Amino acid sequence: MNKKDIGLYLLTIGLLVFLSSCQMGGSGYMSEEQREELETAYDSLQSNYKMLLANYEDATDTLPSDLQSVYRQIQKMHSDMDVSHRQMMAGNMGRHMQGDNMMAEGMGMHMQSHMTGEWYSQMMGMHDQMARMHQRMGQQNMAQMNRRLSEEYGNMRKMIPGLDEPGEVPFNKEGDPALLNGENLYSQNCASCHGSNAKGVSGAFPPLVDSEWITSDKSVPVRILLHGLQGEIEVQEQEYQGSMPSFKARLSAAEMAAILNYLRDESVGNHSNISQEDIIRISNTYSDRATPWNAEELNEQEHGNQ
Numbered sequence: 001m002n003k004k005d006i007g008l009y010l011l012t013i014g015l016l017v018f019l020s021s022c023q024m025g026g027s028g029y030m031s032e033e034q035r036e037e038l039e040t041a042y043d044s045l046q047s048n049y050k051m052l053l054a055n056y057e058d059a060t061d062t063l064p065s066d067l068q069s070v071y072r073q074i075q076k077m078h079s080d081m082d083v084s085h086r087q088m089m090a091g092n093m094g095r096h097m098q099g100d101n102m103m104a105e106g107m108g109m110h111m112q113s114h115m116t117g118e119w120y121s122q123m124m125g126m127h128d129q130m131a132r133m134h135q136r137m138g139q140q141n142m143a144q145m146n147r148r149l150s151e152e153y154g155n156m157r158k159m160i161p162g163l164d165e166p167g168e169v170p171f172n173k174e175g176d177p178a179l180l181n182g183e184n185l186y187s188q189n190c191a192s193c194h195g196s197n198a199k200g201v202s203g204a205f206p207p208l209v210d211s212e213w214i215t216s217d218k219s220v221p222v223r224i225l226l227h228g229l230q231g232e233i234e235v236q237e238q239e240y241q242g243s244m245p246s247f248k249a250r251l252s253a254a255e256m257a258a259i260l261n262y263l264r265d266e267s268v269g270n271h272s273n274i275s276q277e278d279i280i281r282i283s284n285t286y287s288d289r290a291t292p293w294n295a296e297e298l299n300e301q302e303h304g305n306q
Contacts, residue, residue: 030092030161038159042085045152049078052145059142066201067133073192074126081119088116088160110162114249117163121228121245124153126193129204129242136203164290175254177276182262185255189247198263204242206235210267213298214260218274220298221263222282225256228292243292253279 030038056063056071063071091112127150134143157163186198193205200207208214213235214221228246232239247256253276264271 030159034159034161035089035092038156039089041152041156041159045149045156048145048149048152052142052149055142055145059139062139067130070126070130070192070201070204074123074130077119077123077126077192081116081123084112084116084119088112111249113160114163117157117160118245118247118249120153120157120160121243122193124150124157125243125245126150127153129193132241133204175252175276177254177257177261177274180254180258182258182260182265185251185259186262189251190259193244198266200235202238204240206233206238206240208263211235211263214263215267215269215271218272218278219282221260222256222274222279223286223289223293223298225251225260226279226283226286227289229294229298230292231294233295246292248283253283 053075060068127146131143131146131150134140134146187196190198190208194200194208195205198207198209206213213224213233224244225247227248229244231243232241234240251259256279257274257276260274264274
């Protein structure tokens, strides 16, 4: 067998492995059975979400203004999540492609699956926090409905193949943070939880302006954006409990840098800018990270200052 034949043989083997991974759920692809299971779960979630909205409309007058604002944000986020979900499902339905187009489709599907998984995680965290807030107010029915939705999002996320497997998530490394408006990017991606002024919602969503987690060593806020945050965290001497998703599939390195620099500039004190290169370097350092960080891990700075 000459070198040309060997090359063709290896290429054929590679394509067969790729096709096999698509059929088995790799690269974000789902089998027909997996798709049907996820669609059934999604239909149930949509039904429960409509019930929540109906109850919310009935209870509007009894809710504080900040909680009403969060519910309005949830409705917008649910709409955006729905678009991402439908794009992922449509991509899975049309996955039978050939040659180079199939390879490109596989990479695109991988990105879309991670993006949808991030939406599921964000909605899971939002509804979990809403459940806690209603619980404190003694509104057991609203708390239970939000808790159910949070659990459903968590279960749906588990149905997407490959989300928690170590490996590089598709990541846009193009662009220049200096040419981007960090405040606008913050409003589009972060304000729904942390407020339009980045001062959070007391007892539910922590402030980001003047947060020690934003103004500390560059590695800390970058890792939170790259991989998410889970569990208890103390911000400005107040305890918060919840989760924040990764934004790696939704934001480019330049966009992450622009958002973090906006928050650091708005905070008291002088804080060095985070460059696009910083984001990429830290991403490469923790490329095998597949799960959210917790506060203890971030404080440990296992790999030293980044």
